[in-house]
Amino acid sequence: SLSDKLDSIFKKLKGRGLLKEEDVDVALKEVRLALLEADVNFKVVKDFIQNVRERAVGKEVLESLSPGQQVIKIVHDELCELLGATNQRIQLSPNPPTIIMMVGLQGSGKTTTSSKLARFFKKEGRRPMLVAADLKRPAAIDQLITLGKQIDIPVFYSKEIQDPVVLCESAVRQARLEGRDIVIIDTAGRLHIDEELMNELLSIKTKVNPKEVLLVADAMTGQDAVNMAKSFNEQIGIDGIILTKMDGDARGGAALSIRNVTGRPIKFIGTGEKIDMIEPFYPDRIANRILGMGDVLSLIEQAQKSFDQKEAEKLHKRIMEESFTFEDLRDQLKKLRSMGPLENLISMIPGMGKAVKDIKVEEKEFVKIEAIINSMTKAERNNHNIINGSRRKRIAMGSGTTVTDVNRLIKQYLEMKKMMKMFKGGMGKKGFKLPKF
Numbered sequence: 001s002l003s004d005k006l007d008s009i010f011k012k013l014k015g016r017g018l019l020k021e022e023d024v025d026v027a028l029k030e031v032r033l034a035l036l037e038a039d040v041n042f043k044v045v046k047d048f049i050q051n052v053r054e055r056a057v058g059k060e061v062l063e064s065l066s067p068g069q070q071v072i073k074i075v076h077d078e079l080c081e082l083l084g085a086t087n088q089r090i091q092l093s094p095n096p097p098t099i100i101m102m103v104g105l106q107g108s109g110k111t112t113t114s115s116k117l118a119r120f121f122k123k124e125g126r127r128p129m130l131v132a133a134d135l136k137r138p139a140a141i142d143q144l145i146t147l148g149k150q151i152d153i154p155v156f157y158s159k160e161i162q163d164p165v166v167l168c169e170s171a172v173r174q175a176r177l178e179g180r181d182i183v184i185i186d187t188a189g190r191l192h193i194d195e196e197l198m199n200e201l202l203s204i205k206t207k208v209n210p211k212e213v214l215l216v217a218d219a220m221t222g223q224d225a226v227n228m229a230k231s232f233n234e235q236i237g238i239d240g241i242i243l244t245k246m247d248g249d250a251r252g253g254a255a256l257s258i259r260n261v262t263g264r265p266i267k268f269i270g271t272g273e274k275i276d277m278i279e280p281f282y283p284d285r286i287a288n289r290i291l292g293m294g295d296v297l298s299l300i301e302q303a304q305k306s307f308d309q310k311e312a313e314k315l316h317k318r319i320m321e322e323s324f325t326f327e328d329l330r331d332q333l334k335k336l337r338s339m340g341p342l343e344n345l346i347s348m349i350p351g352m353g354k355a356v357k358d359i360k361v362e363e364k365e366f367v368k369i370e371a372i373i374n375s376m377t378k379a380e381r382n383n384h385n386i387i388n389g390s391r392r393k394r395i396a397m398g399s400g401t402t403v404t405d406v407n408r409l410i411k412q413y414l415e416m417k418k419m420m421k422m423f424k425g426g427m428g429k430k431g432f433k434l435p436k437f
């Protein structure tokens, strides 16, 4: 996968630090290929790479990521941003019916998608109506009638009316009469964009004033998608995109291209020929698909959220050296507070799970413990042996706790140390790596 490739590129890199220009460029060469393979338009790819490059060079590599993963993360974030940060729904009119006009080339999936949307809205409890406004091909009317029957949604059509504008106006009137709250207009398409088609669509748009004009685009068209989307947007004006045939082996590059040239959100994707095969569009899913990396990103996310590995290793080293002091305990507590009880940390160390029952440190006790440790002198923190009776009294006073509290903490601390020693003995000199958590 792309991520593997990038990781091997970065393997040579020693250490972490900042992403260097040369390294980013090597990585982006791979990203560029991946995008082109996914059928993203080459101009779009060029701009995209340029943006990512600017964002990536000089950026600090997160402790929990490899440089390769870091670049992937930047690429992924940028992709999601370009695709639109969140899922965008179809806008509904405050004064029903909401009129939705479907446009697109012939075969892109307008008729199928119109029915899918109608069914989608019906399931939401609305009362949609379909309009057969593709008058060029009689078969197109029959196709919609058949689909409408399947999902039990009325289809407005006429085999006499020649003018699609007149037909659409009648349809809207009828919808009002019947109390339909959504009108979905299935328009004619062509194999290629021509002026006659654009004029027809523009007249319909002007006359019926739809709330949304949705461009239906075939995800398999790849590079051609850009010019098509551009023409529809410039000549008619679109409000959103529905990308069909995402069930095929299209990697979804068309999504990025179309979104990029129109600036309009992708609202749904079609995932099959069947009437229920439509899904809201989620940018991150498509980003993963374009990059061809599936779960890699969720792994990266996890790594980022997780406890800092370097810190864990430091602690591990201290444990092994038996030099775990109150100061270490305090440092760890600060980091641990978001992770839950202290025993969790210990129980994450292999073989320690059952041994920690005695050391119960409740969440609310963190504050107390920290206060006690803060009231110790540096010398006391680093050497518990000097903490005698009068020192304990002073620490209790200073921390607003009692001598019993201080005694208990020291006892817990000593038990921890004892266990760490046991644990060290048990593991011998073989050593091990702390698990990544």
Ligand code: GDP
Binding pocket: 104, 105, 106, 107, 108, 109, 110, 111, 112, 113, 189, 216, 244, 245, 246, 247, 248, 269, 270, 271, 272, 273, 277
């Ligand atoms: P129109 O000419 O734009 O109205 O396109 P149609 O709705 O007639 O669809 C053209 C072809 O694409 C039909 O065979 C549909 O079954 C098929 N189709 C539409 N949407 C999808 C989809 O999401 N996935 C798949 N696999 N096929 C689709």
Ligand code: MG
Binding pocket: 110, 111, 112, 134, 140, 186
């Ligand atoms: Mg059609």
